[in-house]
Every structure is written in C-alpha cells, then in structure tokens.
Amino acid sequence: MLGYTLKQLSEALQKKEFSSAELTQFYLDRIQKYDGEIAAYNFVNENVLTQAKAVDERRAKGEALPAYAGIPMALKDLIIQKDMPATCSSRILEGFVPPFQGTAAQLLEDAGFLCLGKLSMDEFAMGSSNETAYYKKTKNPWDTTRVPGGSSGGSAAAVAAGLTTFALGSDTGGSIRQPASLCGITGMKPTYGRVSRFGLIAFASSLDQIGPMTATIQDNAAVLSVIGKYDKKDSTSLDVAQEDYTKYLTGDVKGMKIGVPREYFAEGITAEVRECVNNAIKAYEAMGCEIVDISMPHTEYAVATYYIIATAEASSNLGRYDGIRFGYRAEADSLKDMFYETRSQGFGDEVKRRIMLGTYVLSAGYYDAYYIKAQKVRTLIKQDFVDAFEKVDAIICPTSPTTAFKAGEKMSDPLQMYLSDINTISLNLYGGCGLSMPCGFGSDGMPIGVQLLGKYFDEGRLYNLAYAFEQQAKLPVMPEKLK
Amino acid sequence: MKKMSYEPVIGLEVHVQMATDSKIFCTCSNKFGSEPNTNVCPVCLGMPGVLPVLNEKVVEYTVKAGLALNCQIRTKSVFARKNYFYPDLPKAYQISQYELPICEHGYIDIELEDGTQKRIGITRIHIEEDAGKLNHEDGYSLVDLNRTGTPLMEIVSEPDLRSAEEAKAYLTKLKTILEYVEVSDCNMEEGSMRCDANVSIRPDSNAPFGTRAEIKNVNSFRNVERAIKHEQKRQEKVLSEGGKVVQETRLFNADTGTTASMRGKEDAHDYRYFPDPDLVPIVLEDKFINDLKEWMPELPDAKRARFISEYGLPGIDADFLVSVKAYAEYFEQAVKAHNNPKGVCNWVMGELMRRLNDKQCTIFEAGITPEHLAEVVKLIDEGKISGNIAKQVFDESAETGKKPSAIVEEKGLVQNSNEDELENIVRQVLEANPAETERFKNGEAKLQGFFMGQIMKASKGKANPGIVAPILKKLTS
Ligand SMILES: [Zn+2]
Numbered sequence: 001m002l003g004y005t006l007k008q009l010s011e012a013l014q015k016k017e018f019s020s021a022e023l024t025q026f027y028l029d030r031i032q033k034y035d036g037e038i039a040a041y042n043f044v045n046e047n048v049l050t051q052a053k054a055v056d057e058r059r060a061k062g063e064a065l066p067a068y069a070g071i072p073m074a075l076k077d078l079i080i081q082k083d084m085p086a087t088c089s090s091r092i093l094e095g096f097v098p099p100f101q102g103t104a105a106q107l108l109e110d111a112g113f114l115c116l117g118k119l120s121m122d123e124f125a126m127g128s129s130n131e132t133a134y135y136k137k138t139k140n141p142w143d144t145t146r147v148p149g150g151s152s153g154g155s156a157a158a159v160a161a162g163l164t165t166f167a168l169g170s171d172t173g174g175s176i177r178q179p180a181s182l183c184g185i186t187g188m189k190p191t192y193g194r195v196s197r198f199g200l201i202a203f204a205s206s207l208d209q210i211g212p213m214t215a216t217i218q219d220n221a222a223v224l225s226v227i228g229k230y231d232k233k234d235s236t237s238l239d240v241a242q243e244d245y246t247k248y249l250t251g252d253v254k255g256m257k258i259g260v261p262r263e264y265f266a267e268g269i270t271a272e273v274r275e276c277v278n279n280a281i282k283a284y285e286a287m288g289c290e291i292v293d294i295s296m297p298h299t300e301y302a303v304a305t306y307y308i309i310a311t312a313e314a315s316s317n318l319g320r321y322d323g324i325r326f327g328y329r330a331e332a333d334s335l336k337d338m339f340y341e342t343r344s345q346g347f348g349d350e351v352k353r354r355i356m357l358g359t360y361v362l363s364a365g366y367y368d369a370y371y372i373k374a375q376k377v378r379t380l381i382k383q384d385f386v387d388a389f390e391k392v393d394a395i396i397c398p399t400s401p402t403t404a405f406k407a408g409e410k411m412s413d414p415l416q417m418y419l420s421d422i423n424t425i426s427l428n429l430y431g432g433c434g435l436s437m438p439c440g441f442g443s444d445g446m447p448i449g450v451q452l453l454g455k456y457f458d459e460g461r462l463y464n465l466a467y468a469f470e471q472q473a474k475l476p477v478m479p480e481k482l483k
Numbered sequence: 484m485k486k487m488s489y490e491p492v493i494g495l496e497v498h499v500q501m502a503t504d505s506k507i508f509c510t511c512s513n514k515f516g517s518e519p520n521t522n523v524c525p526v527c528l529g530m531p532g533v534l535p536v537l538n539e540k541v542v543e544y545t546v547k548a549g550l551a552l553n554c555q556i557r558t559k560s561v562f563a564r565k566n567y568f569y570p571d572l573p574k575a576y577q578i579s580q581y582e583l584p585i586c587e588h589g590y591i592d593i594e595l596e597d598g599t600q601k602r603i604g605i606t607r608i609h610i611e612e613d614a615g616k617l618n619h620e621d622g623y624s625l626v627d628l629n630r631t632g633t634p635l636m637e638i639v640s641e642p643d644l645r646s647a648e649e650a651k652a653y654l655t656k657l658k659t660i661l662e663y664v665e666v667s668d669c670n671m672e673e674g675s676m677r678c679d680a681n682v683s684i685r686p687d688s689n690a691p692f693g694t695r696a697e698i699k700n701v702n703s704f705r706n707v708e709r710a711i712k713h714e715q716k717r718q719e720k721v722l723s724e725g726g727k728v729v730q731e732t733r734l735f736n737a738d739t740g741t742t743a744s745m746r747g748k749e750d751a752h753d754y755r756y757f758p759d760p761d762l763v764p765i766v767l768e769d770k771f772i773n774d775l776k777e778w779m780p781e782l783p784d785a786k787r788a789r790f791i792s793e794y795g796l797p798g799i800d801a802d803f804l805v806s807v808k809a810y811a812e813y814f815e816q817a818v819k820a821h822n823n824p825k826g827v828c829n830w831v832m833g834e835l836m837r838r839l840n841d842k843q844c845t846i847f848e849a850g851i852t853p854e855h856l857a858e859v860v861k862l863i864d865e866g867k868i869s870g871n872i873a874k875q876v877f878d879e880s881a882e883t884g885k886k887p888s889a890i891v892e893e894k895g896l897v898q899n900s901n902e903d904e905l906e907n908i909v910r911q912v913l914e915a916n917p918a919e920t921e922r923f924k925n926g927e928a929k930l931q932g933f934f935m936g937q938i939m940k941a942s943k944g945k946a947n948p949g950i951v952a953p954i955l956k957k958l959t960s
Binding site for chain 2: 078080086088093096098099100102197198199200201202204205206232233234235236312313315316319320321322324325326335339359362363364367371
C-alpha cells in the first residue's frame with residue numbers, strides 16, 4: 001500500500017484488493033512503529049478504524065461512495081477538524097476541541113477521506129524548524145538529528161515517513177514549501193483565496209493559505225482539486241471555478257517560458273543547492289522550455305516586510321487567547337493578572353517575540369514608519385511579480401537555501417532562522433501560487449527542493465511543469481530505512 | 484466680584500443598534516432579551532479558526548441613515564480592527580471602521596428654543612460590532628455574549644452643540660430621523676441607542692476649545708441633559724478654583740446625577756488600529772446608492788413643511804405629528820377619511836395620546852383606526868354629537884372596534900338640535916332654580932356654566948350647546 005497514489009488507492013479499494021480498514025490499520029501500525037522517533041502526530045484519531053469499517057460496510061452493500069471513500073490522511077494541527085483537538089502546538093490551546101467543522105476538513109470528508117489525526121507544527125505556525133512546538137518537536141525522517149523544517153514540519157515528516165497518505169499544511173511565508181523541500185516531498189501553496197481559510201487558525205490572515213503536502217505531484221493536484229473551492233464563509237475566498245488539476249499532468253511543457261530571478265540565487269544559498277537547482281533548470285531546457293533571466297529588484301526587502309506585516313496581524317489574531325473561554329487558563333487573583341499569567345505561561349518564546357514585535361509596529365507613533373511603509377513595499381514586491389509574469393509563465397528558484405539543518409543549530413539565532421525562508425516569503429506577499437518538489441540530494445544525503453512560482457490561479461501550469469520534471473527525475477520519495 | 488461665565492462646547496457620539504434580523508458577521512439572531520449565550524455561534528464567539536462574513540443589510544441600513552442625515556456616502560470603505568483586552572470582547576479586537584468610514588460630512592437641523600434653526604454637523608457614521616455584556620453577581624462576573632456581533636452604527640457629531648438643551652434637541656431629532664428610515668428602534672432602555680458626550684467649556688465663543696472630558700454610555704435623553712449640565716458645572720468649578728480640566732473618561736451616575744472619573748491618562752489606550760485582513764473593502768455601486776435614494780421616505784423636516792402648507796396646521800401641531808413617523812401616518816390616513824386636518828389633529832393629540840399613555844401601547848395598537856377617529860370628528864362637525872358624547876363614542880369604538888356612527892345610533896346618542904324641545908328643557912331648568920335665575924338675570928355671568936351643565940344633565944348630554952346658548956340668553960334677558 002505504501003507508494004500507491006491516491007488514484008491507485010481509490011481503485012484498489014473499489015476493486016476490493018484491500019479494505020479501508022486494512023489500509024487504515026496499515027497506517028496506524030506505521031504510526032505506532034515510527035512516530036515515537038519522528039514525533040509527527042500531536043493527536044491520533046482513535047475512531048478512525050471504526051470509521052474505516054463503516055465505509056467498508058457501505059461499500060459491501062454496494063452504496064455509491066465518493067471517489068476517495070475510506071482513504072486516511074492527516075491535518076496540520078491548526079486546521080480545524082470538528083471534535084478533534086486543535087492545539088497549534090501551543091500550550092495555550094491545551095484542551096481546545098472545536099465544536100464546528102472547518103471548510104477544508106469538510107471538503108476532504110465529503111470526498112471520502114478519513115482523518116488519522118493532527119500533526120505537529122511550529123507553535124502557531126511561527127518557526128522554520130518545528131522546534132518551537134510545545135508538544136512534539138518533529139524530526140526529519142531522512143536523518144532524525146535534523147529538523148523537518150517548518151512550520152508544517154509535522155505534515156512534511158509524516159508524508160515523507162509514510163505515516164499518512166498525504167497531509168494538509170499551511171503556508172504563511174513558506175511553511176508548506178520549506179519543510180516539503182527539507183523532507184523531500186511536494187508541497188503546494190495555492191493562490192491566496194483559492195482554499196478557504198474558514199477553519200484555519202490564523203497566524204497572519206493576509207498571508208495564510210492551506211495547501212496539500214504529498215509524495216507525488218499527481219496526489220498534490222488531486223488533493224487541491226478537492227479543497228480548492230470557493231467558500232462563502234471566507235470573505236477573502238475568490239469566486240472562481242473549482243478545477244480538476246490532474247488534467248494538467250500531460251508531461252508536455254514545450255514552449256513554456258521559465259524565469260530565473262537572479263536575486264533568488266544570492267548569498268546564503270549553498271553551492272550544492274545552487275547546482276542541483278541549475279540541473280533542474282537544464283532539465284526543463286532539455287524538455288523544450290525557454291529559460292529567461294529575470295530580475296525581481298525588491299526581493300531584498302521581502303523578509304523585513306514580511307516580519308512587519310505578519311507579526312502585526314499575528315499580534316491581533318492571538319489576542320483572543322486570554323484564558324476566558326477556552327484553552328489554558330492560569331490561576332491568578334485578579335483579571336489583569338489572569339490575562340497576564342495565561343499568556344505568559346501559555347505562549348512560547350517565539351510567539352511572544354512576534355506578538356511584541358507586532359504590537360510595536362502597530363502602536364501609535366510607529367504605525368506609519370513600520371506598518372504603512374511595509375504595505376507600500378509589499379505593493380512594490382507584488383509589482384515585481386506582475387512585471388515578471390509579463391515576460392515568463394513561471395519562475396524557478398531554490399526553495400530553501402540549505403538542506404535540513406541540525407536540530408538546535410539555529411534556535412538561538414532567530415534572524416538566522418528567519419533567513420531560511422528568504423526564497424519563499426515574497427510569494428506570500430504577492431499572493432500567487434508556489435510549489436516545491438524534490439530535485440536531488442545534498443552530500444549530506446538530505447533532500448534538496450526546487451520551487452516553481454506562478455501567478456494568481458495558475459496552479460494548473462505549475463502542476464504541468466512539476467509533473468514533467470518528476471517523471472524525468474524519478475527521485476526516491478522516502479528514506480530506504482522506512483520502507 | 485462678577486462671576487465668570489463659560490460656554491460649553493459639546494460633541495456627541497451616538498451608538499445606534501441596527502434593527503437587522505441577524506448579527507453583523509454571522510447568521511445568529513439579533514433579537515434582544517434571549518437567555519444568556521443562546522444567540523451565539525463560533526463566529527460571534529471569536530473561536531480560533533472562524534472568519535467574519537459581512538451581513539449586507541448592515542451596509543444598506545447605514546447608507547440609509549447616511550442619506551437621511553445628509554452625508555456623503557463613500558463608495559469604498561474598509562473595516563479596521565480596534566485591539567484591546569476585555570473579558571466580553573471575544574476576539575480581543577472590535578471590528579470597526581477607522582480611516583475610511585462609510586458616511587461622512589452630514590448634518591441635522593435642530594430648532595432652538597427661540598424658534599431659530601441651527602445646523603449641527605455630523606462628522607462621520609461608521610459601522611462596528613458590539614461587544615458582549617458582563618453580569619456581576621455574588622463575587623463572580625458572568626459573561627453573556629448574546630450581544631457580541633450586534634451591528635452598530637456610530638454617529639459622531641461635530642462639536643457644534645452649545646448647551647444641554649441643544650444636545651437633547653439633537654438627539655431627539657436624530658432618533659426621529661432614524662425611525663423614519665427604519666434602521667433602528669432607537670430604544671434607549673434596551674440599549675439600542677447609547678450616547679457618549681464630549682464636554683468642554685471656554686470663557687467665550689471666540690476662545691479656543693477647552694480640554695474635554697468624555698462621558699461614557701449615557702442611556703436616556705434626560706440623563707444626557709443631566710450629565711452635560713453636571714459636567715459643565717464641575718468644569719466651571721475646577722477652573723474657578725484655579726485648577727485645570729484634565730482629559731479623561733468619566734461615567735455618569737444616574738442616581739446621584741454626577742459624573743466620576745473612570746480612567747485617567749496613565750492607562751490611555753492605544754488601540755493599534757489596522758485594516759482587518761479578514762474582510763474585503765466594502766465597494767458600493769452607484770445603482771445601490773441611487774436605489775436607496777429612490778426608496779428614501781419623506782423625512783421629518785419636509786413632512787413638517789408639507790403639513791403646514793397642505794393642511795394649514797400650526798407649527799406646533801405639525802411638530803407633534805412628525806415627531807413620530809406613525810403619528811404622521813395615522814394623521815394622514817384619518818384626514819383622508821374626513822377632511823378636517825385641525826379637528827383630526829386635535830383628537831390625535833388629545834384623546835388618542837391620553838389613551839396611548841393609559842394603555843402604554845403604540846398608536847396602531849390603540850384599538851381605534853384612523854378611519855374611526857375621523858368618523859368621530861365628522862359626527863361632531865355635522866352637529867350629530869357633542870364633544871362630550873364624542874369622548875364616550877371614541878372610548879367605546881376603541882374598546883369594541885365598532886364604527887362610531889353605529890355606536891351613536893345604537894345608543895341613541897344623536898345630539899338634540901330641536902329648538903322647541905330645547906326651549907322646553909331650558910324653561911324647566913330655570914324654573915327649578917329660581918334663586919340662580921334671579922342672580923343670572925342680575926348680571927352674574929359666571930352662572931352661565933352652571934345652567935349649561937344643568938341643561939346638559941337634563942338632556943342626558945344630548946343638547947346641542949350651539950342652539951341652547953342663544954335660547955338661554957333669550958329667556959333670561
Ligand atoms: Zn453568531
């Protein structure tokens with residue numbers, strides 16, 4: 001069952017090669033066996049096997065079932081699945097079980113998927129290594145002394161280690177693409193407004209987007225086809241038609257223009273990452289694509305701009321964790337002290353750092369100098385993309401400047417950590433789509449990822465390009481020892 | 484030494500609860516008075532992962548109010564977050580409008596005591612959501628979030644008001660206009676209209692504005708007047724003792740009629756406003772605004788002018804009728820049934836209002852239809868019943884819903900205008916009261932009333948006074 005695509009699993013279940021219960025048990029066994037070391041799951045759904053058996057019964061009765069009926073999957077722990085804990089890997093959400101269903105989870109459920117559980121992440125999606133998680137600091141399946149990346153580190157590791165068929169993650173500044181790159185899988189950050197944010201616990205509302213993290217391009221396209229649907233419950237969801245992205249997987253990319261932005265190959269990118277990505281570019285050239293050198297002049301301001309906008313929004317979004325209505329509450333004698341103690345004890349250092357930064361940039365007297373200025377720069381960065389997409393169909397660049405680093409290596413230096421998202425952040429400021437897929441391995445044996453960036457709602461083209469490369473490269477998607 | 488006199492400068496911020504069926508960002512009921520925490524959902528509870536979706540009715544209502552208050556309507560306005568911690572504020576921010584409110588630069592004309600008109604500027608009207616409510620009991624504070632997400636419009640005036648009386652006139656006018664465009668029931672007891680008053684004083688009208696104090700959440704017209712008057716006196720006292728008025732928020736205590744400091748400058752709030760990334764800008768099409776302009780009902784000022792010119796009513800009567808939209812509607816329906824505007828108006832202002840007070844009901848619940856009231860007036864005008872009988876007929880029609888003409892017929896209440904019969908009755912009364920007759924003949928004019936009363940009694944109230952009076956005069960001269 002390992003190594004099957006979703007399409008193959010669906011067919012096998014329909015042909016009754018194995019049952020949903022067997023498939024689900026297979027994943028539960030793997031979680032049992034490997035998750036002690038990988039530490040990807042914050043929560044495993046005890047009812048999933050019962051749910052799988054119910055699907056099998058319905059199938060036995062000959063009921064018409066949705067395409068993916070009985071296939072298990074898992075969710076990053078900030079994506080709300082009704083009646084399952086949603087912790088954001090934060091102590092402050094200890095015990096919080098949402099009484100309502102999120103849209104992405106609902107769409108997956110409607111397509112027949114079963115939820116295996118919730119996956120660890122950096123606390124409130126703030127981090128690039130999964131080390132800010134309060135409950136479980138996930139390890140990289142390729143080398144457990146290394147980080148899986150973040151913030152969707154649990155999702156990336158679970159997919160890479162075969163502890164789920166696929167996972168949903170969320171990407172605010174690269175949180176799907178960077179861990180996908182570090183764990184050797186495929187991650188897509190869809191266009192802002194493509195996937196409903198209703199049921200996504202917010203980090204930075206104008207940047208966050210849910211996306212699929214999968215072993216293959218085909219699975220990725222299949223999952224986005226399910227969750228990429230307009231939703232009235234999210235005002236920022238855009239009313240464009242749902243698409244079947246698998247139809248883009250033709251292998252034919254002839255005549256496509258791919259831009260190579262020089263600013264994305266700047267300092268900090270290791271030689272082997274650079275070389276590996278350059279090989280991918282050569283592969284596209286060989287497939288008949290036209291490679292165009294381009295410039296995106298405002299790239300150097302992206303990290304600073306991002307940290308102003310994202311922390312401003314986060315400081316506001318995280319105000320609701322006050323100990324009054326849900327989650328962790330500290331004991332104290334007065335209301336003010338209760339607020340103070342709850343937030344002091346409930347949030348980790350990185351979250352506090354960002355709340356303070358965000359509060360500062362929004363405060364009277366600094367608002368114009370920071371927040372307004374950042375919004376203006378954001379417009380310039382968007383314009384870079386608009387200009388680039390007048391010349392090319394897609395942009396190619398390294399996802400992460402390095403392969404997965406050792407756990408603890410960058411924890412004491414937040415700025416160093418922030419720079420690991422240097423190539424992913426700009427896209428979130430623009431709002432387009434971006435996909436990371438494996439393109440080789442470093443001398444340390446760790447996966448290297450290449451990134452394809454596209455304009456608004458151009459996910460289909462990215463899948464087309466990615467699939468063509470994947471078919472040629474034929475890279476292993478899982479460490480040998482975990483097979 | 485001559486006592487220094489000061490001029491107050493007052494601006495009002497009025498929060499009006501909109502009478503929509505559902506809340507501003509979710510589909511929960513907007514009904515007042517439900518069991519605590521029953522009209523709530525994950526969205527208005529501010530649970531993690533939820534998103535607001537704007538109720539379009541709220542925009543419609545605010546634009547209606549803006550048009551009625553002579554505002555410019557902004558075709559692109561945005562929502563902002565106002566961040567602060569409070570136990571009844573679930574998200575720790577209030578969604579409001581800050582830099583780009585939906586309506587701006589309007590005005591209301593109010594009438595001053597000397598009869599002149601004064602124009603009060605409206606700075607802005609913006610949309611925002613209400614917070615919840617804390618109930619303090621037995622050492623606990625219980626949070627009721629039914630009210631969170633109730634749509635409010637905040638109507639901010641220019642500091643154009645110069646007395647507590649002007650403030651009251653402004654509020655009264657504002658309430659009337661909002662009722663006319665049906666955007667709120669403006670019920671102050673239920674909190675659907677709340678007022679913050681910014682008050683400062685200065686030595687004369689050319690002096691720059693003084694330091695102002697903000698008096699929060701005053702909940703009746705009378706209390707707004709009291710609070711402003713008290714605040715004015717307090718500030719005068721501070722200045723006359725050589726002190727300085729400090730900028731602060733004060734609370735009005737309705738029991739003592741005084742204001743007290745709520746928070747000082749040291750914990751002044753920095754709300755960290757920024758555009759709410761969860762909500763897209765409100766973009767209004769010209770057609771939307773034009774349709775609402777078309778819809779606009781006749782507003783109080785226009786109606787008042789028309790009532791004076793079309794019906795020949797005195798200004799004071801017109802004021803009364805237009806003060807409540809339903810009064811004006813009732814009046815016009817009645818006049819349509821019987822064209823005696825002044826007569827109808829007198830009956831609306833007199834008997835009908837008395838009944839509303841007694842029954843504590845609305846005008847259309849009073850039991851007497853405009854057509855029936857019109858018929859009562861018509862019966863008087865035709866000389867069929869006397870004013871006294873008319874009151875009896877009015878009450879009975881209101882109680883039973885019967886036609887007044889039917890009641891008059893059924894009970895034989897038609898007025899007696901037969902001169903011979905009436906002369907007989909007058910003779911009998913004069914004969915029964917010889918002493919009074921003598922005094923009356925000798926010029927004691929005040930006995931006129933006594934005799935009329937006796938004649939009415941003898942005729943069981945049916946004597947037509949217009950005919951009786953000359954007969955009485957003839958027989959006693
Ligand atoms: Zn609600």
